[in-house]
Amino acid sequence: MPEGVIVKALSGYYYVKPLCDGLIVSEETSVQCRARGIFKKKGVSPLVGDRVIYGLTENGEGMVDQILPRDSELIRPPVANVKLAVLLFSLREPDMNLNLLDKFLVHIEHSGLETLIVLTKQDLAAGDDEATATVKALYEEIGYEVLVTSSLTGAGSEEVHRRLAGGISVFAGQSGVGKSTLLNRIVPGLLLETGEISLRLGRGRHTTRHVELMDIGDGGFVADTPGFSQLDFLELGVEELSTCFREFAPYAEACKFRGCSHLHEPGCKVVEALEQGEIAPSRYEHYKLFFNEMKDKKRRY
Template sequence: MPEGIIVKALSGYYYVRDDRGGPLVQCRARGIFKKRGESPLAGDRVTYEATENGEGTVNEILPRRSALIRPPVANADLAVLVFSVVHPDLNLQLLDKFLVHVEHAELDTVLVWTKNDRIPEGPEGAEARARVEEAKRMYTSIGYEVLVTSAREGVGVADVQQRLAGHIAVFAGQSGVGKSTLLNSLVPGLTLQTGEISEKLGRGKHTTRHVELVSLPGGGLVADTPGFSQLDFTELGIDEIGYCFREFRELSAGCKFRGGCTHIHEPGCAVRQALDEGRVAQSRYDHYKLFMTEWKEKPRRY
């Protein structure tokens, strides 16, 4: 029975790219999946069989390495968090929120900062560039790879292309930061719709309506995903938020109350000591406390 990968899931149809090549096969899923409460996802490796009408039926979902709920993608192993440095400005609080969810999903991460060419000249631009460089130094010191790009000028696009080779990557980030523009630069001939920024609201409209895996010329697949309408912490335990801050995770072994330190009020906290000594960024710690408060105030889902 032929095998392939689902590259698009839309309105009950699953578009399978056969390992042997050829055009995509439009498939329906067997009814047994619904009875089991299962649903094929973009990124799933599957077995399928052709039907008389020239379409196909997905028969089996092969074992997954990972499965994300938001966005619904299987077997992703790399998260590409795309944020612009201007229009809209680099939002470190939202970036840290994304990073918590990516760390919880146990995905590798690369940070791609777009629109570097849009930074204005003069004192205002110099200040913006200094903020970007300082943020890059901070996240690099934590262990994240940061690529600063300009899709319009082609700067950094080859670096992103090389980083994505061999991976199933999830593209995610704030609306209006240029995710589709960057993908259009990565894949010649791709014409994903790009959204205009609302000057009044300072954000863009979501332009992606379903998950679709796009093949990259250098190898690998990337999912251009719908923008996240919300990011909350209802799926995380309160102790998991600190674990999802990489630098906190490494330091927490030195806390007096190992395994139970919230890094907020306990004595002998290694994280707060590192904060006092300048080894933890104030912005990261402030965002952590904010997320912990949000967790406590968010109604639990049972």
């Protein structure tokens, strides 16, 4: 029985491409499959990105017989086996929003995915290179990989393309950051409409109605979906928040009290690190803001 990966799910059908040596064979035509009824009985749904065992039926279609173990699973968007979360934030138009970037990073850390921060529209911020360098240095010091791109000049596009090779990635970030423009430059001939796929925090009108893996070459696929941008903290417990700020970890272990909130407890090593300049004030302020937001939501629900 052949193995494949679900590259699209639409109206009860799953479109499967074969696997060869662990990589999706992009040149092959997708097989339109149904899923066996046993999945529904077990309360399991195949997801885009799932590695599956499938069989061909007499009418040229197929049947998903088995879902292989998942490396990761996202609820929003419903995608399995994502390797990398790419957070796109523009330096200008719209201006950099560190609060929103940190909110996305919390969600990604909680999901356990690798993260790539891509700062777009470098050409529009050409007169403020110091600010760009400051933001890049801030997140690299924490341990994040940061690339700076310009879709106008092409700067950084090849580096992003190389980083996306050989796995499934999901894009998220501000609305209007130039996601489609970047992908069009990475994959000539893709011809995505600029502005068509906008990712924003909260609810909004989106043109993408289903999840689909977009082939970008070199074994890389991007999960094309609006859902990942609709973030909230309901699935993340307030006690888990500090673990999603990775620079807190070396200090939190030495806090005087177990379960320290890093807000007001005596002997808090995270606060000491902040006061000594080891933790960026903007990151700590956003931690406090998110903590209070989550507390307020918990009281309301």
